Amino acid sequence: MNALHPIIARTRADVAERRLDVPLAALERAAAARRASGDRRDFARALAEPGLSIIAEHKRRSPSAGVIREDLALEDVVGAYERGGAAALSVLTEPHSFGGSLADLRAARAAASLPILRKDFVLDPYQVVESAAAGADAILLIVAALDPPRLRELHEQAHALGLAALVEVHDERELEQAVAVRAPLIGINNRDLTTLVVDTRRTFELAPRLLDGTTVVAESGFSRPQELDELAHAGVDAVLIGEALMRAPEIEAACRSLSARSGTARVI
Numbered sequence: 001m002n003a004l005h006p007i008i009a010r011t012r013a014d015v016a017e018r019r020l021d022v023p024l025a026a027l028e029r030a031a032a033a034r035r036a037s038g039d040r041r042d043f044a045r046a047l048a049e050p051g052l053s054i055i056a057e058h059k060r061r062s063p064s065a066g067v068i069r070e071d072l073a074l075e076d077v078v079g080a081y082e083r084g085g086a087a088a089l090s091v092l093t094e095p096h097s098f099g100g101s102l103a104d105l106r107a108a109r110a111a112a113s114l115p116i117l118r119k120d121f122v123l124d125p126y127q128v129v130e131s132a133a134a135g136a137d138a139i140l141l142i143v144a145a146l147d148p149p150r151l152r153e154l155h156e157q158a159h160a161l162g163l164a165a166l167v168e169v170h171d172e173r174e175l176e177q178a179v180a181v182r183a184p185l186i187g188i189n190n191r192d193l194t195t196l197v198v199d200t201r202r203t204f205e206l207a208p209r210l211l212d213g214t215t216v217v218a219e220s221g222f223s224r225p226q227e228l229d230e231l232a233h234a235g236v237d238a239v240l241i242g243e244a245l246m247r248a249p250e251i252e253a254a255c256r257s258l259s260a261r262s263g264t265a266r267v268i
Contacts, residue, residue, distance in 0.1 A: 002194045003063060008145055010096050011121045024126055030133035035162055041115035043138035043164040044185055046087045047215050052232040053087035055117065055217065056255055057242030058108065060092070060099035064196040069246040074104050075111040077251060082112045084255025088138075090117040090240055102134045109135035117166060121145055128157045138164035138185075143174040144193055152181045166217060175206055184215060187240065191220040200227075204234055225258055 047053045058077050061067045069077075078089055091108045092100035100120070108116055118136035122128065123145060131139045139158055141151060151167070158165040167183035169175045170192055178186050190202045200221040207216050215237045222228065223244030231239055241258075248254030 003196050004144060004193045007063075007094070007097055007121055008123065011094070011123055014095070015124050015126055018130070019126060022130075024129060027126070027129045027133045031129050031161060034132065034135070039135075040162055041113070041137045043088055043115035043117060044215065046115050047185070047217065047238040049087065052228055052236065053238040054085070054255065054258060055088045055090050055238055055240040056081035056084070056086035056245055057090035057119065057240055058092060058100075058104065059119075059242040059246055061097075062243070063097045064191070065243055068243055070099070072251075074107050077246070078108045078112040078114075080252035081245070081255055082114055084252040086114060086255055087238065088115045088117060090119045090242065092242075093118055093120045102130070105131075105134050105136060115164075117164075122154060123150075125154065125157055128154055128161060128163070132161045132163055136163060138166055140166050140168055140187070142168045142193070143177050144168075144170060148177055148180070151177060155181045155183060168219065169206065170202070172206065172209070175209060179211070184213070185217065186210060186214055187217040187219050189219040190222075203231065203236065207234055207236055228258060 058074055059068055060070050081089060089108055089112060091105050092098040093102050093105055094100050105116065105118055115137040117138040117140060118131045119140050122139050122141055128139060141154055143151060155165050164185055166185045166187045167178040168187040168189050169178050170189050188203045188206050190200045191198045198221045203218040210216055217238045217240055218231050218236050219240045222239050223241060228239060245251055245254050
């Protein structure tokens with residue numbers, strides 16, 4: 001069974017319900033007001049700094065791991081990430097499989113000053129405006145969940161609204177689609193979303209195929225300082241880490257320990 005299909009179906013149903021509760025026009029007004037206020041944090045720039053940047057993720061649970069951590073307030077987690085030196089945050093907002101919500105995104109924005117990626121299954125233009133209105137600085141676009149025309153549409157819409165778009169790929173075919181839309185931020189997810197199997201070799205196989213000037217983010221399977229050194233030497237710009245940090249007894253210390261060496265990886 002393809003693990004992605006039921007999540008996409010639930011997401012489409014959820015979006016249809018939210019359209020009834022909150023009209024698109026209301027979200028557009030909120031997003032415009034946010035842009036007018038200058039409330040923007042530069043997600044892409046945070047990842048483009050020298051060294052390997054850490055995107056620290058708030059994730060309560062997942063289909064592959066089950067419950068990860070539900071005993072801590074989100075505000076405490078993202079505060080620990082910021083103090084621990086993360087360059088950016090990722091906040092899960094998908095409710096059924098990951099236990100997240102848009103309220104989590106808003107709370108994270110109020111609790112920390114780092115740029116925030118909305119981690120969700122963005123399938124519809126409504127969700128892009130919704131992300132901008134809720135306080136996201138970037139959205140995730142998963143190539144495996146989108147056909148090429150919709151990927152291009154959502155990518156262009158995100159940039160028109162002042163949002164960065166992290167385009168996530170899992171194989172060479174998806175990488176070609178990301179390159180075709182000229183995505184400046186490409187995430188290589190080592191977890192196959194159809195089987196949930198993780199293979200960290202995927203990052204090292206696909207990263208060399210990307211053009212110079214592309215910001216490359218490694219996702220899933222990395223947690224140790226030595227692994228981060230290998231990513232930095234391979235030319236990867238950032239790594240997204242969630243489960244390993246969420247499970248740590250002392251989250252701030254765990255985040256900071258990833259840069260506690262004289263190697264090339266960096267946590268700022």
